[in-house]
Amino acid sequence: xxxxxxxxxxLALGIVFIALFFLGGSxxxxxxxxxxxxxxxxxxxxxIWVYILVGLVVLITLAVVIVEFCNNWxxxxxxxxxxxxxxxxxxxxxxxxxFLGSPEKIHIVGYEGTDNEGAWAQLADAVIYACYFLITATxxxxxxxxxxxxxxx
Numbered sequence: 001x002x003x004x005x006x007x008x009x010x011l012a013l014g015i016v017f018i019a020l021f022f023l024g025g026s027x028x029x030x031x032x033x034x035x036x037x038x039x040x041x042x043x044x045x046x047x048i049w050v051y052i053l054v055g056l057v058v059l060i061t062l063a064v065v066i067v068e069f070c071n072n073w074x075x076x077x078x079x080x081x082x083x084x085x086x087x088x089x090x091x092x093x094x095x096x097x098x099f100l101g102s103p104e105k106i107h108i109v110g111y112e113g114t115d116n117e118g119a120w121a122q123l124a125d126a127v128i129y130a131c132y133f134l135i136t137a138t139x140x141x142x143x144x145x146x147x148x149x150x151x152x153x
Contacts (some may be wrong), residue, residue, distance in 0.1 A: 013049070021046040032109050093130060101125030 020042040028037040040046075060079075065087060072080035102125055105117035 010053075014053075017042070017046050017049045093133060094126070097126040097133070098122065098127040100129050 008128075013060045021040050024040065024042040026038040027041045029038050065083070069080055071085055072083060101122035103118050106121050106124065108116055
């Protein structure tokens with residue numbers, strides 16, 4: 001019962017923050033290349049909510065991996081080592097994507113801050129490279145699964 005309440009509460013809060021972002025009015029406008037763009041009033045609240053959700057996902061994922069590893073370690077060590085291999089693969093992917101990223105300044109029209117250069121720019125690139133790799137891996141897995149099931153029939 002508690003997981004259902006938690007999920008419905010998170011969904012409701014997400015809908016509220018999305019509605020505030022899109023329907024909450026404007027904090028003025030910004031001139032970009034001759035056009036005036038509205039600045040949503042609740043951008044910071046929306047971004048903080050997204051950061052909280054990402055943090056929850058990371059914490060829950062780590063907790064599940066640790067619990068599963070401990071359970072597998074007691075019953076089936078081979079499966080536990082395989083799980084460590086998968087975790088090691090994701091860590092290797094993160095490191096490779098990090099080093100593929102560039103710390104050079106990202107030019108954003110109308111932005112004058114420093115969060116678009118250095119480690120933040122490299123992190124943005126790393127996330128994009130990781131997305132490319134994971135999307136490609138998903139498509140390849142789908143194709144392989146289709147071929148494999150056809151071969152079994």
